[in-house]
Amino acid sequence: MSWSVPARTAPPSPGLRLRLATVMGDLAAGLSRLAGRGSGASIRGQVIARLAPGAFADLLRGRKILAVSGTNGKTTTTHLLAAAVRAGLGDAADRLVTNADGANLHYGIASALSQAPRADIAVLETDERVVGDLIATGAPQVLVFLNFSRDQLDRHHEIKALGRAWRTALEKAGKAGPVIVANASDPLVVWSSSTAAEVIWVETDTQWSADGALCPACGAILMRVRVEAGRDHWDCPGCELTQPEASYVVTGDAIRLPGGETVTPQLRVPGRFNLSNAACALAAAVHFGIDPQTALTGMATVTAPAGRYATAQFGTTRARLLLAKNPAGWAEALPLAASDPVVLAIDAVAADGKDVSWLWDVDYEQLAGRQVIATGPRAQDLAVRLSYAEVAHTVVPDLTEALAGHGGTVDVISTYTPFQRLLKMAGLR
Amino acid sequence: MKPIEIVLVYQSLLGIYGDRGNAMVLRRRLAWRGIEARLIEVEPGDPLPASGAIYLLGGGEDGAQVSAVRRLREDGNLFRAIEGGAVLFAVCAGYQITGHSFTIGEHDEVIEGLGLLDVTTRRGTERAVGESLSHWTRPDGTESLITGFENHGGFTTLGPGAAPLAFVEIGVGNANDGTEGAVQGRVIGAYPHGPILARNPELADHLLELALDRGLDPLPSTELDELRRQRIAAVRKAGLRR
Numbered sequence A: 001m002s003w004s005v006p007a008r009t010a011p012p013s014p015g016l017r018l019r020l021a022t023v024m025g026d027l028a029a030g031l032s033r034l035a036g037r038g039s040g041a042s043i044r045g046q047v048i049a050r051l052a053p054g055a056f057a058d059l060l061r062g063r064k065i066l067a068v069s070g071t072n073g074k075t076t077t078t079h080l081l082a083a084a085v086r087a088g089l090g091d092a093a094d095r096l097v098t099n100a101d102g103a104n105l106h107y108g109i110a111s112a113l114s115q116a117p118r119a120d121i122a123v124l125e126t127d128e129r130v131v132g133d134l135i136a137t138g139a140p141q142v143l144v145f146l147n148f149s150r151d152q153l154d155r156h157h158e159i160k161a162l163g164r165a166w167r168t169a170l171e172k173a174g175k176a177g178p179v180i181v182a183n184a185s186d187p188l189v190v191w192s193s194s195t196a197a198e199v200i201w202v203e204t205d206t207q208w209s210a211d212g213a214l215c216p217a218c219g220a221i222l223m224r225v226r227v228e229a230g231r232d233h234w235d236c237p238g239c240e241l242t243q244p245e246a247s248y249v250v251t252g253d254a255i256r257l258p259g260g261e262t263v264t265p266q267l268r269v270p271g272r273f274n275l276s277n278a279a280c281a282l283a284a285a286v287h288f289g290i291d292p293q294t295a296l297t298g299m300a301t302v303t304a305p306a307g308r309y310a311t312a313q314f315g316t317t318r319a320r321l322l323l324a325k326n327p328a329g330w331a332e333a334l335p336l337a338a339s340d341p342v343v344l345a346i347d348a349v350a351a352d353g354k355d356v357s358w359l360w361d362v363d364y365e366q367l368a369g370r371q372v373i374a375t376g377p378r379a380q381d382l383a384v385r386l387s388y389a390e391v392a393h394t395v396v397p398d399l400t401e402a403l404a405g406h407g408g409t410v411d412v413i414s415t416y417t418p419f420q421r422l423l424k425m426a427g428l429r
Numbered sequence B: 001m002k003p004i005e006i007v008l009v010y011q012s013l014l015g016i017y018g019d020r021g022n023a024m025v026l027r028r029r030l031a032w033r034g035i036e037a038r039l040i041e042v043e044p045g046d047p048l049p050a051s052g053a054i055y056l057l058g059g060g061e062d063g064a065q066v067s068a069v070r071r072l073r074e075d076g077n078l079f080r081a082i083e084g085g086a087v088l089f090a091v092c093a094g095y096q097i098t099g100h101s102f103t104i105g106e107h108d109e110v111i112e113g114l115g116l117l118d119v120t121t122r123r124g125t126e127r128a129v130g131e132s133l134s135h136w137t138r139p140d141g142t143e144s145l146i147t148g149f150e151n152h153g154g155f156t157t158l159g160p161g162a163a164p165l166a167f168v169e170i171g172v173g174n175a176n177d178g179t180e181g182a183v184q185g186r187v188i189g190a191y192p193h194g195p196i197l198a199r200n201p202e203l204a205d206h207l208l209e210l211a212l213d214r215g216l217d218p219l220p221s222t223e224l225d226e227l228r229r230q231r232i233a234a235v236r237k238a239g240l241r242r
């Protein structure tokens, strides 16, 4: 089999208005960086959108787009996919643009694209709420759907609502719509993808199943059926919806490819969850024309996507930074955190979700026998949770103090806002 | 003595807001007092025990509410247990299904509830989302504050058979009418999830005392006092801006 990446094409050159808007956006981003307010990606995007309405669509036009969405793992998967495609491009890596910083709303995407007007391939992390718009205006070639689980329920009241929007967008796009690379193990993802013209299914290995209890199509309670030793599929007793046979299957620490061959990725991002993410990225890259071995070589270079899993120095303490934004994220992150003590940082501003009820959906009991340092503005909520879990802990609300004076490497699991603060403290953003 | 049975009903349907926490809190608060308790988790398809002392219903989405009502009716043991003197504590969507009827979906389809509380739920004029605070009068006449987080689209109206559980200081509560939750015999409903019993140990102990038919010694905790102090101060500071 021979592999080839689609030939280079030139995206339309931006009009005068968009060029001016980009200059102003760059200026605003520069000022924002000087003021120490992060990368400025979002501000750049806002300025561009204000001065050149329609910029989102204009910037997407004429590019070959590979997008990644889902509740958890978007940033890492986007990095893996970008690395795979970049490896396939070899010397022509300048053809690729990606929003590597995790800014995944309209502004963040516009900002990244504005920085690379000549790149004809865009690998885009896309917020779940932006997927519909991306399909309608950007005509992506490949769209990766990772998973769907409860997240920030104070804002998104119904988990299924986003899936419904995806179905509508895919239905409207019809045959011209993207090829979907979708997680067959997640019933909500399967239902959300089932209006697409073409789907490449990936059977993943995920810890969290609490949000896949009911059939999204008919409301019946899903059953699990054994397909082979140690391998279950879900199935709806009430309607046709059932786990599709996948082309790519994650088994143990390997991925089975469509031809039956298995590969064992040498990933530098940890955990079974990331192997599943890698399988989805691999399927997308291969569909795009990258040879699997080249894609895997590229993915093996990814170490700390937007700071996730990064090890950083805080004074005399070395800390490994893990992000967990919702119960599914915690279910994946907690087993990775092996240090004693372990630092857990909790906040509940808008970006984290204002409701910390989810603390009771996370199995903190598994930390019994170790010492937890509870930190962040909502450390006290965590402390009460840990008391009921009978896990030893101390409360140190201040992040800097919580990190001070540990020997060895301490693992820190953090919700979104404290994670961003930690990256800043470590000089990683 | 036989261990006290705490029955956590259909987590896969009604467990979206950490509602499992209410069961964990009850069990631990018994264990810490040296009272043996068993947590029984029942999933749809398995029969509910009729021998439980406390049954717990949590929050969930529309489809899950309908599914839970149907299964609980078919099963029947929840009704038998309550007739036999068990306590039912239902929050959020669980509270709604405990009433006569509630609505689901964009077209406000009316669904018949379990009829265990004389309350009726219809789509509200706004969605209630945020920290809430209400005043609850304990059986001994003293007042206790209930701090929690509410997130519901339905507004609940109480009939003459049910009394409000508490009176709202901040938040929407039942229907922006100043009342929060409902009590009817040993059936108690409330909107805050949060989970509400973790933040309100006095309410947790009240449920246990009801179920055991006796008083319990207090379990002082400076950690819980501090959490309550923080949450009450935060909601009062944000106050009516919510």
Ligand SMILES: [Zn+2]
Binding pocket: A215, A216, A217, A218, A219, A220, A236, A237, A238, A239, A240, A241
């Ligand atoms: Zn079905």
